[in-house]
Amino acid sequence: MKSWLAALCVLPLSFSTLAAERIVSIGGDVTQIIYALNGQKDLVARDTTSLHPEEVKKLPDVGYMRMLNPEGILALKPTLVLTTELAKPALALEQVAKNGVKVVDVTGKTDVSAINQKIETVAVALHREQEGKALQAKISSELASIPKTQLPVKVLFILAHQGMGTMAAGSGTSADSAIQAAGLQNAMASVNRYQALSQEGVVASAPQLIVITTDGLKTVGGEANLWKLPGLALTPAAKNKQLLVVDDMALLGFGIDTPAAILKLRQTAETIK
Numbered sequence: 001m002k003s004w005l006a007a008l009c010v011l012p013l014s015f016s017t018l019a020a021e022r023i024v025s026i027g028g029d030v031t032q033i034i035y036a037l038n039g040q041k042d043l044v045a046r047d048t049t050s051l052h053p054e055e056v057k058k059l060p061d062v063g064y065m066r067m068l069n070p071e072g073i074l075a076l077k078p079t080l081v082l083t084t085e086l087a088k089p090a091l092a093l094e095q096v097a098k099n100g101v102k103v104v105d106v107t108g109k110t111d112v113s114a115i116n117q118k119i120e121t122v123a124v125a126l127h128r129e130q131e132g133k134a135l136q137a138k139i140s141s142e143l144a145s146i147p148k149t150q151l152p153v154k155v156l157f158i159l160a161h162q163g164m165g166t167m168a169a170g171s172g173t174s175a176d177s178a179i180q181a182a183g184l185q186n187a188m189a190s191v192n193r194y195q196a197l198s199q200e201g202v203v204a205s206a207p208q209l210i211v212i213t214t215d216g217l218k219t220v221g222g223e224a225n226l227w228k229l230p231g232l233a234l235t236p237a238a239k240n241k242q243l244l245v246v247d248d249m250a251l252l253g254f255g256i257d258t259p260a261a262i263l264k265l266r267q268t269a270e271t272i273k
Contacts, residue, residue, distance in 0.1 A: 024073055026065050027084030029255030030106050031056055033119055034082065036135055036256050039126040045076045047087075052249065052257070070095035082125055084108045110174035112181050112262070114254050115139050135256070142259035146266055147183055153269040154187040155179045156207035156237065158229070159194055160216035166229055167194040168202070174252040175211070182266040184209075202231030208272050210237045211265065213248040244268045 021042040025031040031050035034040055045060040047068075062072045066088040073081065073096050081101055086108035087093060097103045104125045106118050116136045123132025157175035159167045169175035170191035179186045187205035188195065195201070212226065220226050227238050237243070244265060250257035251265070 021080050022076065022078045024062060024076060024078040024081045025050055025083075026062070026068070026081065026087050027106065027108075028052065028249045029118060029253040030082050030084055030122060032249075032253075032255050032257065033122045033135075034126070037119075037123055037126060037128045037131045039122075039128055039131075042080075044078065045073075049249070068092040070099075074099055074101070080104065080125065082106060082122060110177045110252075110254055112143055112177075112254065112258065115143075115256065115258060118255070139256060139259060142263070146181065146259065146263050150183050151266070151269055152185065153209060153272050154185045154205065154207045155182075155209045155211055155265070155269065156187040156202070156205060156235075158197070158210060158212045158216060158220075158226075160212065160219040166197045166220060168197050168205075170195055174254065177254075178251050178258070178262055178265065179211075182262045182269065184266070184269050197230045197232075199231035199234075202229075203234045206236055208236045208240075209242045209244060209269055210235075211244045211246060211251075213251070214245055215248060217245050240272070242268075242272055 022044045023042045024045045025034055025043060026047040028049040028051060031046050032052055034043060035053055043059060045062050046056055047062055047065045049065050050056050060076060063069055065084065065086065068087055068089065070092045078101050081096055081103045083093060083103065083105060085105040093103050104121065106121045107114050116139055119132050119136050123129050157169040157179065159169060168188045170188045170193055171186065172193055176186045176189065187207035217223065217226060220229065223243065227233055232238050246261055249255065250261040
């Protein structure tokens with residue numbers, strides 16, 4: 001009788017231990033890692049930047065990661081929020097944490113070395129350490145396949161979003177980090193952060209390869225209009241029509257798709273004479 005009662009008393013604890021998490025993911029890079037670790041069964045919502053894999057779009061959207069609303073997140077009754085540390089405002093996430101929700105920050109560093117750090121953080125939070133180690137090994141192998149020798153090819157990354165002018169990526173940007181990781185030269189490395197395109201600046205930078213995201217190319221109205229941007233028609237890249245269109249998150253998100261995107265950038269540059 002006593003053993004039966006003891007077992008009955010343990011049942012609530014057992015059910016509590018086995019209860020599923022309710023996870024909200026903020027940051028496209030974070031969300032992709034969750035899926036890569038096969039931890040998506042407990043995912044109940046994601047942010048606007050979480051677009052891959054395709055099935056994640058079926059989940060509720062809590063909004064853009066830089067304009068978070070604590071009420072929108074809490075309405076989904078999460079037990080865990082996995083978020084890029086780039087998410088804003090910090091006050092919103094503090095409010096979520098004050099309501100008893102565990103909030104785990106994932107590094108937002110724009111460096112290839114950060115990818116495995118992100119994987120480790122997410123894997124530990126999901127209790128999927130073994131899967132995390134396997135994914136880290138895969139990423140390390142992909143990074144090792146990128147040639148380390150420097151190639152004297154100047155790359156201009158163009159940022160274009162609806163509602164804002166076209167800009168060139170200077171030093172200190174995620175695009176600059178990706179270009180350097182490919183062993184290439186950022187044509188606009190002499191300027192800081194993102195700067196508006198100017199004919200004088202673009203011509204002086206003399207890029208041999210133009211890189212733009214898929215959405216960015218749509219924003220400027222297609223390839224024909226791209227070459228009409230300030231100064232671009234007078235560059236070596238325009239003369240040889242050297243253009244690479246990439247997925248925004250793949251190249252700039254420093255997530256699991258980034259090594260392949262950087263390798264593609266390098267391989268494209270290697271074809272330039």
